Amino acid sequence: MIQTRYISKSYDQKVLDDVSLSIEKGKTVSLIGPSGCGKSTFLRIIMGLIQPDSGEIQIDGKVMASKNALALRRKMGYVIQSGGLFPHLTARENLTLVTHYLGWDKAKENERIQELSELTNMNPSMLNRKPENLSGGQAQRISLMRALMLDPPILLMDEPLGSIDPLVRYELQNDLRSIFRELNKTVLLVTHDLGEAAFLGDEIALMKAGEIIQTGSIKEIIEHPANEFVKQFVQAQRSPLEEY
Numbered sequence: 395m396i397q398t399r400y401i402s403k404s405y406d407q408k409v410l411d412d413v414s415l416s417i418e419k420g421k422t423v424s425l426i427g428p429s430g431c432g433k434s435t436f437l438r439i440i441m442g443l444i445q446p447d448s449g450e451i452q453i454d455g456k457v458m459a460s461k462n463a464l465a466l467r468r469k470m471g472y473v474i475q476s477g478g479l480f481p482h483l484t485a486r487e488n489l490t491l492v493t494h495y496l497g498w499d500k501a502k503e504n505e506r507i508q509e510l511s512e513l514t515n516m517n518p519s520m521l522n523r524k525p526e527n528l529s530g531g532q533a534q535r536i537s538l539m540r541a542l543m544l545d546p547p548i549l550l551m552d553e554p555l556g557s558i559d560p561l562v563r564y565e566l567q568n569d570l571r572s573i574f575r576e577l578n579k580t581v582l583l584v585t586h587d588l589g590e591a592a593f594l595g596d597e598i599a600l601m602k603a604g605e606i607i608q609t610g611s612i613k614e615i616i617e618h619p620a621n622e623f624v625k626q627f628v629q630a631q632r633s634p635l636e637e638y
């Protein structure tokens with residue numbers, strides 16, 4: 395479970411303003427909002443990569459503090475839009491970077507990679523390639539496998555499908571949804587796309603200028619928008635069928 399209470403962060407200006415959000419174990423929340431509203435900063439704060447100015451984060455009931463930040467980070471897999479794979483390492487080396495450090499033997503690593511290749515529909519023959527020789531979709535499957543290597547209960551995903559073409563994106567959305575459900579992960583996923591947010595999320599949290607304006611199901615957000623901004627945000631999603 396993830397729980398944040400009154401998280402605030404400023405740089406030159408306020409980026410997050412008293413952000414409180416709860417994600418129950420096994421549920422997915424899609425975080426959506428305009429560019430620059432603070433979504434990535436919020437994820438990085440939950441991941442323990444950035445210190446908030448104030449507020450509290452609880453991961454599975456434990457309050458995050460400097461002494462347990464590393465242990466709590468191990469409970470979270472993190473996937474970013476660009477994949478974040480190390481370019482000089484092969485896909486397999488990217489996957490085993492942390493397990494190697496933790497002293498896993500080769501057989502255990504191979505078994506886990508085999509399991510995750512099946513789960514993510516990754517062709518194992520790609521694992522000896524460097525990231526530059528993988529397509530965007532393949533690289534994101536590797537990033538997802540890397541995030542899942544230690545079987546963390548939580549996944550934080552920052553626009554994981556942002557730079558993927560529509561057909562592969564559609565396929566990956568289906569795969570992600572079944573992976574989240576099959577593995578019962580607690581997921582916070584950032585996206586710009588309301589359709590994707592609704593498809594993948596049990597709930598949607600809509601953010602504007604560092605504040606969460608509304609949290610709820612897609613039905614609640616469409617039928618009972620909290621304010622004019624939410625209404626406009628929903629209306630601003632263009633369907634290709636509009637022009638048909």
Ligand SMILES: Nc1ncnc2c1ncn2[C@@H]1O[C@H](COP(=O)(O)OP(=O)(O)OP(=O)(O)O)[C@@H](O)[C@H]1O
Binds near residue numbers: 406428
């Ligand atoms: N290290 C930093 N120093 C100064 N300002 C920062 C820093 N990191 C983020 N910001 C600012 O904080 C605001 C929120 O950035 P953030 O990346 O969290 O937004 P976002 O909602 O994820 O945007 P996008 O959807 O475009 O990725 C932006 O105005 C950004 O310029």
